[in-house]
Amino acid sequence: MRKVAVVGVGETKFSGAQEKTSVELFGEAAAEAIAESNLKPKDIQALFLGNVLGDFSEGQGSVQAFAAESIGCAGIPANRYEGACASASMAVRDAFMWVASGFYDIVLAGGVERAATMGTALATRTFSMFSDSRYEFPSGITFPAVFAMLAHLYSAKYGIPLEKLKEQMAVVSVQSYKYGMFNPKAHLRKEVTVEAVLNSFMVSTPLQLHDCCPFSDGAAALVLASEEVAKKLTSKPVYIIGVGQASGGPLVSQQEYLPRLRAREISSKQAYDMAGVTPQDIDVCELHDCFSIASLIAAESLGFFEFGKAGEAWMKGEADIGGKVAINPSGGLKSKGHPIGATGAGQVYEITKQLRGEVEPERQVEGAKIGMTDTLGGDGSTLVNMILERGW
Numbered sequence: 001m002r003k004v005a006v007v008g009v010g011e012t013k014f015s016g017a018q019e020k021t022s023v024e025l026f027g028e029a030a031a032e033a034i035a036e037s038n039l040k041p042k043d044i045q046a047l048f049l050g051n052v053l054g055d056f057s058e059g060q061g062s063v064q065a066f067a068a069e070s071i072g073c074a075g076i077p078a079n080r081y082e083g084a085c086a087s088a089s090m091a092v093r094d095a096f097m098w099v100a101s102g103f104y105d106i107v108l109a110g111g112v113e114r115a116a117t118m119g120t121a122l123a124t125r126t127f128s129m130f131s132d133s134r135y136e137f138p139s140g141i142t143f144p145a146v147f148a149m150l151a152h153l154y155s156a157k158y159g160i161p162l163e164k165l166k167e168q169m170a171v172v173s174v175q176s177y178k179y180g181m182f183n184p185k186a187h188l189r190k191e192v193t194v195e196a197v198l199n200s201f202m203v204s205t206p207l208q209l210h211d212c213c214p215f216s217d218g219a220a221a222l223v224l225a226s227e228e229v230a231k232k233l234t235s236k237p238v239y240i241i242g243v244g245q246a247s248g249g250p251l252v253s254q255q256e257y258l259p260r261l262r263a264r265e266i267s268s269k270q271a272y273d274m275a276g277v278t279p280q281d282i283d284v285c286e287l288h289d290c291f292s293i294a295s296l297i298a299a300e301s302l303g304f305f306e307f308g309k310a311g312e313a314w315m316k317g318e319a320d321i322g323g324k325v326a327i328n329p330s331g332g333l334k335s336k337g338h339p340i341g342a343t344g345a346g347q348v349y350e351i352t353k354q355l356r357g358e359v360e361p362e363r364q365v366e367g368a369k370i371g372m373t374d375t376l377g378g379d380g381s382t383l384v385n386m387i388l389e390r391g392w
Contacts, residue, residue, distance in 0.1 A: 001100040005230035005237035005391060007223050008037030009349045010110075014187045014218035014337030017117040022054050022219070026067045026112040029221040029342075033108065034071070037223040038233050041072030044223075045104045048079050048095045050087030050111030051341040056126050057114040073108070084130040085290065086377030087111055088220065089344025089384035093243045095224050096386075105229050110221035113341035116214070123215045127340075130378040132250035144212060146251065146379045147291040148204035153259040154293060158308030166206050168311025169292035170197035173210045175320060176289060176328055180335025182362040187216045187337030211292040216337030220345035222352070235392065238352045242275025242387035244268055248380040259293075263383040264301045264376065271385040272303075277370060279303030282325055282387070284354050284365045286347035287374040289332040295319075298374055299327060302385075321365055329354065329363040344384060347373040355390040 010032025012025050020028070026049065034041060049064040060066075064078040081091040088111030095109035115123050128137045131146065151169070155162050174194055180186040192210055200209035230237040246266035248254055254262065272278060279302060287302065289295040296310040304325050305313045318324040330336045330350040333343060351371035353359045373386045 002102055003227035003239055004096050004099045004224055005227060005239050006348065006352050006388070007225045007230050007233045007237060008033040008039070009222050009352050010036065011185055011220040011346060011349045012218045013185045014216045014339055014346070015116070016187065016217065018114065018217040021058060022051060022060060022063050022112045022114055023066045023070050025114070025217065025219040026110065026221065027070045029110060029219040030067070030071045030108060033221040033223050039106065039223065043106055044073045044076060044108045046077045046098065046107045047073060048081065048091035048107065048109040050081045050091045050344065052082055052084060052087050052113060053115060053118065053126055053341070056122065057118045063112065083382040084377035085288070085338070085340045085343055086375040086382040086384045087341045087344065089347070089373065089375035089386065090245065090382070092222060092345060092348055093245055093384055093386065096240050096243055099224050099226055106223065106225045108221060108223055110219065110345040111342035112219035113339035114217045115339055116217045118215070120215070130381065136251060143290065143379070144204040144207055147293050148207045150259040150297065151206050151293040154297065157259060160308065160311065162206055165311060166198060167194065168296070168315060169211055170194045171314045172289070172292040172295045173197050173334055175314065176332045176334035179329050179363045180331025182360045183331050183336055186331045186335050187214055188335045207291055207293070213290050213333040213338045216339040218337060218339035218342050218346070220342045220349045222345055222348055236356050237391040238355050239389050239391045240386055241389045242271040242273070242277070244270030244274070244385045246270070246383050251379055254380055259297055260301055261297065261376070261380040261383065263380050264298065264374070267383040268302050268374070268385045271387050275387040277387060281370050282372045283368040283370050284326040284329060284351065285372040285374065286328055286330060286332070286350050288376040289328060289334050290338060290376070292334070294376070295327070302372070302374060321363065326365040329359070329365060344373065344375040347375060348386065348388070351388050355388060
């Protein structure tokens, strides 16, 4: 396998409802990524695009083909990926494999979504399609309910009183908001206190408003190239050195392992093994914090903290910049936002910028050499992890 580098990245602002179409949003991100790569659209050999709800949000299918044409890449192979919230990460992982194999030298990958445009009721209903539609949704299961149940299981399994767990989750949310304030592309840019989190309205007990990420519109794009090509394009290549992907069935089939998500542990091990690194080598991680409890579960499964101890680690600042591992300096899904088809590519965008030392000073992880992404699709149905390394 050849080494593969990220040579250019682009991203729109993640926000509430936007008037631009998905094709226009992705075109904006793609144009930035291509220009940053010192390439022209004609140099792109394939497009891999994550998009989940285009059929519902704007009645547009085959968004990948229209996106390819709109950015000047008409005629190239263009594939659409749907893996719920992990869709763009699946697209990036496949792009990596195609370039690593030698079949392509330059591939554009990313994702786009207009989830906020749908409004809360429709977005909630369509998101629920990615739980088990035959048994879970008819029982009243939505994603807030899934993660609320995981919070209760976490509390019981590790002997953490629910009120204490809520305080720990509040600290997770406050950290996300803190970094999001300094990210010009973040959806929610405001200061929020622990007290405000604990006094916000209940969504699905014990999850309150500020424990939950928003529905967002946005797009992100990356240009991946072989090592030989990358050296001609940039003096700051960021190499993808490890990838992993795993899947899981309905919650009922996962019950003996919950609140841990087995697919994440399989996927992350694949990425660590391929990269030849351990959790202790990771300087910065963008992990899937759709809900504050999800951060605790993810950080433990990725090996950053002992099981049942992540909340304490957050309260000690060990998940902060300058701590044991910097988690979600972008603001994460909680603050940066969650346009589900674009989220995974947005995570790679952030890690690439961090390893280059190109983010705002207030949220830059100084000297970061190795970064990781973690994207969860559904309620454990799809997990994708990637590890990136500074290449100079």
